[in-house]
Amino acid sequence: MLVWMLRNVMADRGIWSGAALARLMKQKANYSLSAASISALLNGQPRQMKAETLDALCTTLSCTPSELWYIHHHPKPGRLNKSMTVRTIVPFGDPILRKTARPVDNVNTRVVKILDDMAETLYDREGRAGLAAPQIGILRRLVVMDCGEGLIELINPEIVETDGEQQLGPEACLSYPGYYGYVKRAERVIVKTLNRKGETILLEGEGYLARCMQHEIDHLNGVLFVDHIQDEWLYHEETHRRIELLPVLGLSNTGT
Template identity: 60%
Template sequence: MAIRIIVKHPDPVLREKAKPVPQVTPNIQKLLTDMADTMYDAPGVGLAAPQIGISKRVIVVDIGDEHGLIELVNPEIVEADGEQIGPEGCLSIPGLQGDVRRKNRVKVKGLDRNGNEIVVDGEGYLARALQHEIDHLDGILYVDIADRVYEPKEEEEEGA
């Protein structure tokens, strides 16, 4: 178990387009494990590698539902439809929250920790979390696309 330091805005790594991972190696598997440990420790519901200072296309998401921990290398959205608007926070932007418009359903393709192709269908909150983390891989922060950014009430705070 290794807890990594979460990079805070305005660190430039958060604005870079992350590099694709050519193949899943033991180092990438360790990165996935460290990212999950860091996300749970924070606590948050998602984490992208740039948030721990590593410009690679790797994310982890766990919204606490039946999907459990989702680990994706080189994730890409291959289908998206519907619309939702809701609050988002970010472990890299503590103390703020924003109302963000997202697709309500997404299908995301990527590689699992063993290098096998997987597809994750997400709807509602899971779709929101996946889109938020994939945005990180393109240097996009939720504050860039939020309809409104504000300081949340303590009971509403969530990190992604």
């Protein structure tokens, strides 16, 4: 379930809360959304929504039913290789998250094994879109992502071009689970990277994919999403209650 993709769609349309979404649905679709339906929507539980709720949501967000169905029902891939291992996620406060990751010199079997383990770790956390190697305690320039279009692997990624107006959208992090904040990112990026065959390729990302690319590449440079937040708050994923950003920033810099 890619709840963050749905929240990003909402953010792209200037809808920052469940209450705002409910008001807009009333205005655009003449549909009253209950508090229970709002909670189900924002916590990735679409089976609790009625069909007419989904139709009204599609009208409000200018999405097709199939797009929203995919967003909420994106399957968690099964284990591709029994040798894959779910790694422990490094939390905020570990100094490795503030270090610059080293380039990969040779895409060998060890690197491939790390990528496989990273993918297994990512898919073990439902609703998350990306993971960087420092988050599992490995200081190498490796990233795995799945933003709804299948697994993407980045080796020594470098953003070579950005385009479009900076867009404000929600972001979260596996190293500080349970909270999200609003960050401005370029609308479009082009990334130069190696694939697991050691070939140099260019990948283009727009919208949500571009956001994920920028977020994960930041991790390789010791930069966290909380560094980019311009207001004073983070928000709880389930209750959406806010907490002060400053103590979290302090925690993220522990040991540096």
